[in-house]
Amino acid sequence: MSGSPSSVAVSTSLTKYDVFLNFRGEDTRENFIAYLYAELQRKHIEAYIDYRLQRGEEISPALQTAIEESKIYVLVFSENYASSTWCLNELTKILECKKKYGRDVIPVFYKVDPSTVRKKEERYKEAFEEHELRFKGDMDKVQGWKDALTEAAELSGWDSKVTRPENKLVEQIVEDILGKLNHDSISYDQGIVGTEKYMNEIKSLLHLESPDIRIIGICGMGGIGKTTISKQIYHTLALKFDSSSLVLDIHEKIRRDGIEYIIIKYLSELLKEAPSSQLFYYRERLKRTKVFLILDDVTDSTQLGRLMEGHDNFGHGSRIIVTSRDRQVLKNARVDDIFEVKELNFHDSLKLFSLHAFKQNYSQESTYMDLSIKMLRYAKGIPLALQVLGSLLYDRPKEAWESQLQKLEKCQDLKIFDVLKSSYDELDEEQKNIFLDIACFYRGHEETVMAERLDDCDFSSKIEMDVLKDKCLISVVDGRIVMHDLIQEMGQEIVRKECPQHPGKRSRLSKTEEICEVLRNNKGSDAIQCILADMSKMKRFKVHAQAFEMMNNLRMLMFYYSSNNVFDVSSLVSLPETLKILYWAGFPQRSLPSNFCPQNLVRFEMPSCSLEQLWEGDQVFQVIIFLCILNF
Known part of the structure; x- marks a missing residue:
């Protein structure tokens, strides 16, 4: 296509029609043009056709606007085409738009030889002789028509004497138009930069040449481009099917309008009927229709089952694409293939x-x-x-x-945060806790070590980790937990938002300055579940004697990388009975608080500590698994 990308981008945004048909009505209106226009309509291609039979000398402003607002121009050169000044004026305007916007022009030589048009022979010669007599005072206009005709006739086009029979010619012209429309739709869309290769891979999974019905899943984290890619594939391929429907943001639409609304919407589009509950009785027609259906942002397997109700509801050659942030939703639907969208390079x-x-x-x-x-x-x-x-x-x-x-x-940008958080919101309570633990403490750790810690806290690490992987919130590479920076930041932001001004009222503490503030000033609360700190990053400070007294839900307390007496603790009076993991490198006291009851303790590690005895008095460990490492 000629023309600069910037001019094409501008012109594309102004277009209203896919195709403008330029033809001599007396020659072609009742035959070739009628067949071509019907095929364009069948393929859902918006074509402009001028139905008026009586014409003046100049094309109307409305017609000029229609030419300006069309993406592709089809010029049908027939025997008497050149005798119409209306056709020639349209042609001149069309070539102006071609030059200005870089649009496509498709000439069709209908029962006339291309060289006859190009050299202006036979009826074309006679027509221009008549124009020269008629417009003696405006020979520049006649010359302009000649130049336009020569330019158009030299373009690559279709010859009815070569491509036969006529129905085959019509089909191939429409395929040519489809190809050009598809190219236009993907060439200048800023939203699909870098995703072209994904589109090609997904198209290959669709196996368009197969008569089978295929369902393809597209998964990936929020904001990764699943919807953008599926929309572009839809606009590229929809016209190859008998009918099509693109249903975006299903999760939100079901919440707002209900699943029946979604089903009726796509059925009405696929069956080309007005929306009605009666459409459920028309599914037999759907089984005879080759459809292209995209269901975007599905979050529930049961809902997806109701939306599709199996492969058998659609005609041979149908294709369905389902996008989801959750791989398990796609697995449960037994899709034929799953494609995961990754980050851009x-x-x-x-x-x-x-x-x-x-x-x-x-x-x-x-x-x-x-x-x-x-x-x-x-x-x-x-x-x-x-x-x-x-x-x-x-x-x-x-x-x-x-x-x-x-x-x-x-803090994270709010728009980005809200999109990423949508995957988190779909988790149950245990899954949310594991996700936040990973975001705050375990990113980059060995999966086996992290799983042990989660199991120690009575979490079902194996199944819940698989859920997080399916939702593209984490992955495992070389045995270590991998989490995207923005996903981790989203998780940490969720914890920060629990109480922005008071760290002691958040569920997890990992920043050394916040931990120091809470322990020094006794600002802990029963909201705190986990404290994990690298003591090598701390300066020496005095821990309040009752620092842990209000932490009634603390399950993990870990201070590692001891830096010689960071904590000034001489009279710690309590530790929470809810503790399951206690790791305190360099613990400074001679014994644990006397009232500490370790009945829930599963992992107990005190390397390089000052302990001379665990506590004063008698205590019994009531644990299933107990690991004690004491380095006196």
Whole structure:
């Protein structure tokens, strides 16, 4: 296609019609044009056709607007085409739009030789002789028509004498139009940068040449581009099917309108009927229809089962795509293949971010490039984050960019946070606890070690870890827990939001400065479940004697990497009875608090400690598994 990308992008946003048909009515209206227009309608291609039979000399402003608002132009050159000044004026306007916007022009030589049109022979010669006599005072106009005809006739097109019979010619012209429309739909969409390769891989999984019915699942974390990719595939392939439907944001629509609404919506589109509960009785028609259906953001296996009700509801060659943040939902649906969308690489991340931040592929200023790279390090290849940050920073000064980076160091952008948190919200209580433990403490740890710790806390680590993997919240690489930076930040932000101003009222403490504040000033509460700290990062401070007295739900207390008497503790009076894991390197007291009851303790490690005895008086350990490491 000729023309610059910028001009095409502008023109695409202004278009209303897919195709504009330019033809001589007396030659083709009742035959070829009628067949072509019917096939375009059958393929759901929006075509503009002028039905008026009586025409003046000049095309109307409305017709000029229709030409401006069309993506592709089909020129049907027939025997008497050149005798119509109306056709020639349309042609001139069409070629202006081709040059201005880089649009496609498809010539069709209908029962006329292309060389006859190009050289203006036979009836074309006679027509222009008549025009020259008629427009003696405006020969520039006639010459303009000649030039336009020559230019158009030299374009690659279709010849009815070569492609036969006529129904085959119509089918191939429509396929040509479909190909050009599909190319236009993916070439200039800023939202799909870097996802083209995913689209191609998913298309290969669809096996479009097969008569079987296939269901493909697309999974990935929130904001990774599942919806963008599926929408683009829909616009690329929908016209290849008898009918199609794209149902976005199903999770929210079911919550708001109910599942019956979703089913009726897609049935009405696939069956081309007005929405009605009676559509449920028309499923036999659906079984004879080759459909393309996309169900986006499905979060529940049972709901997905109701939405589809099996492969057999659709005609041979049908294709269904289901997107979900949860791989298990797709597994339960017994989809034929599952494709997982991954993060963008650096090059594609920079391009996508720049298209939103600068409205071009990259910034030519080195300072902005440096700032852009810092934004990319934050986004870590998530398209949503790149688009949100790029749009936020568009046309803003460097000071605003620097301020935004400082803000991101404190808390996650709200739009990004809300999308990522949607996967967390679908977890049950135990799964949420495990996820937050990983986000706060265990990212990068060996999976086996972390699983032991979770089991020690009475969590079902194996099944719940599998759930987190299926929801793309974590993965395991070389035996270690991997979590995307923004997913971890989202989890930590959830904990921070539990009580932004008071760390002692949050469920997990891992930052050394917050732990010091809570223990020094006795600001603990029964909200705290876990405390884990690297003591090598702490300065010596005095722990309040009753620091743990209010932590009635503390299950894990771990202080590691002892740095010689960080804690000034001489009279710690209590430890919570709820503790299941107690690891305190360099514990400074000679014994544990006398009233500490270790009945729930499962793991007890005190390396490099000052203990001379565990406690004064008698205590009995009532535990299933007990590990005690004491280095006196």
